[in-house]
Amino acid sequence: MKNEEYSQSKLNRVKRGAVRATYEKEKINNILDAGFLCYVGYIYEGKPITIPMAYARKDNKIYIHGSTGNRMLLSILESKETSITVMHLDGLVLARSGLHHSVNYRSVTLFGGLKKVEKDEEKTEVLRWIVDQMIPNHWDSLRPMYKKELDRTLVVEFTINTGSAKIRDVGVNDEPEDYDLDIWAGIVPIKQVAEYPIADKGKPEKMKIPDHILDYYKGNQ
Template identity: 35%
Template sequence: MSSIPEAPSYPVDRTNRVKRLHQRGFYDHETVHRLLDAAALCHVSYVVDGQPYCTPTLFWREGSTLYWHGSSASRMLRNLSTGEPACLAVTHLDSLVLARCGFNHSADYRSVMCFGQAKLVSDPAEKERALVMMVDRFFPGRTATLRATTVQETKATAVIAMSIERASAKIRAKGVADDEEDYALPIYAERLPVQTVIGAPEPCERLPPDVARTADLAEYQKGRLLEDALGEAYRRAYADAAEG
């Protein structure tokens, strides 16, 4: 009999194993990467001289490597520049859950935690490519249409790369889940779905009258879910990069 090969997954140990409600934990690449690619903002946690910090920043993924950027003078990037342990986290909030007791109030969510050694990207070619994808990952092909980045702007921007050594996704999609004896209580309960939806574009007031919205923004239309737009932009950007 032939066996079905297991899906590629990240190693599981005490660092990334989901401790509580372990059935909500996922470690396979497909789930982890899908949730990462559907997000723009992450939080990076690290320690400086014994003091924990957590910094929100834009990020993007290439294979099993995560990139983020910031000012060359920032505390976060200075601390991570030599290969420091870091944790990058992403959360998608899907609902607020009102139950019949305080203990069972909850939220539906999809989250990811990634662990690795964060290092400053020092190779000029890798940094140049990363600064292109910093924009094109969200808006495919846009960098080629922009004013060229100056040498000083490049020096002022630092890029960090972190190979994912361990990762776990945790998903709750349960809605209202009360104790069985509580369902008969005369107490209102419900699930409040939460979505991040793209609003109507607001063009810059100083645009010349003959400048139109460009093709790199095709994914970002009013009323569309942001995570769907980000996921599609990611796929298109890296398909274009592979062809190039």
């Protein structure tokens, strides 16, 4: 049985390096779930801008948040659509010539529509998802949200209408005549790692680090 895919169109079709493209929803979701930072594009006063945002994914929805005066969130809500990109750098590909240097990566580009999350209980649940996408099981260790905090927070739901992923996970691709040169070539693997947690000043300095935070540290060394 074929995996479910996003249909291809001029909007989401990968043209350059098409052999590295995938439209499979499961592979795209796996790339999304491996991170918690996305890049959101918008137009503000006629100028294109892209900024990073924390996010959470649930089914075919991406959730982001900011202050009620956040110009990016207000702009994309007004336009009713945007594009979101997520990318993970996996390695530096060092070739025998400068032209053939590259990187190994996993990237996703999404296109979709937007709506504002209105109800306090729904906003709270989304914020739980965002925090837990960053550090699993962290939300339940925190104090409850104040009403005034929710009132100052704008939460946006982005529905994925279509998307595509592009993945490079191979070695050096040099010119045939260059392989006999006395030049080192290869891959430098890259990964994001967690270092040992540092307590905030005050009571946390005397407290045991929660198990779920240590689990995250150990799982991301």
